[in-house]
Amino acid sequence: QQQVKQSPQSLIVQKGGISIINCAYENTAFDYFPWYQQFPGKGPALLIAIRPDVSExxxxxxxxxxxxxxxxxxxxxxxxxxxxxxxxxxxxxxTDDKIIFGKGTRLHILP
Amino acid sequence: GAGVSQSPRYKVAKRGQDVALRCDPISGHVSLFWYQQALGQGPEFLTYFQNEAQLDKSGLPSDRFFAERPEGSVSTLKIQRTQQEDSAVYLCASSPTNGLATIYEQYFGPGTRLTVT
Known part of the structure; x- marks a missing residue:
């Protein structure tokens, strides 16, 4: 079973700080790595994605x-x-038409 | 323009009942996906349609789950004889592309929260 391991499970950051979320993957069909953002009661929305030609x-x-x-x-x-x-x-x-998601990181930014 | 819509937004079913969940994709979108999202988890792939053809149903957890998209637009996910473990949010996503490009551009609906009691 292919996996994407995401950490941390939850994260609290002060306003103005840097939030960092990490993922590790096994073999994938090709190098394309998106991040999705989900608000309560909403579906995930594509936030940003990276393809293999760049490292950042x-x-x-x-x-x-x-x-x-x-x-x-x-x-x-x-x-x-x-x-x-x-x-x-x-x-x-x-695969070409199937994405596997990590388990998610719940981020809370303190005002 | 209108995004992906799903109905009902909430559904409570007694164990053993059949349920039908509807997805209205963005007009003109070729590809349609169903995902299951358990509480505190990421979405898990259930099935994929390209127009009216169901090209991949490898994620459907059992033969109690059935999906259709007869005219290549609206899709229905049906769950027969619901069980407590079916409780989850069911997400629908559509994409204007097919094949390799579908994973680059998926638009998700708000989901249907199914609770089986």
Whole structure:
């Protein structure tokens, strides 16, 4: 069974701090690693994703770092805001049309 | 524009009852997915449609689960003889693309929370 191992399970960060969530994967169909953000009562929404041609991707306050040799990737949220409080899921492609998700990290930003 | 909608948003069923969950994808989207999300867990793949064809149903947990998309638009997930372990949020996602590109662009609905008592 392919897995994506995500940590930590929950995270509390002060407003303005850096939130870091990590994921480790086993073999994947190809290198594409998205992060999803989910608010209570809503479905997940794609936040940011990285493809194999770069080791880092930045979009605003959100950055993905990718370490192919270690089979790890991480999400960094800079200048964390209370509105960032949500559950974050990393994911990896199991096949061409199937994604496997991590178990999620519940992030809480203290005001 | 309108996103993916699902109905009902909440469903309570007694053990042994049959339920039907509906998904209205974004208009024109070719691909449609169903996921099951248990409390405190990530979504788990159930099945995938390309237009009306069900191309992958490997994630359906048992033969009590059945999904259809007869006209390539609205989809229904049916669960027969519900069990307590079926309690979860059922998410639907659609994508304007197919094949390799579907995983790049999936739009999720809000889900249906099913509680089996």
């Amino acid at each position: 991707k930045k979009e605003g306050r959100f950055t993905i770092s990718f370490n192919k040799s270690a089979k790890q990737f991480s999400l960094h949220i800079m200048d964390s805001q209370p509105g960032d409080s949500a559950t974050y899921f990393c994911a990896a492609p199991l």
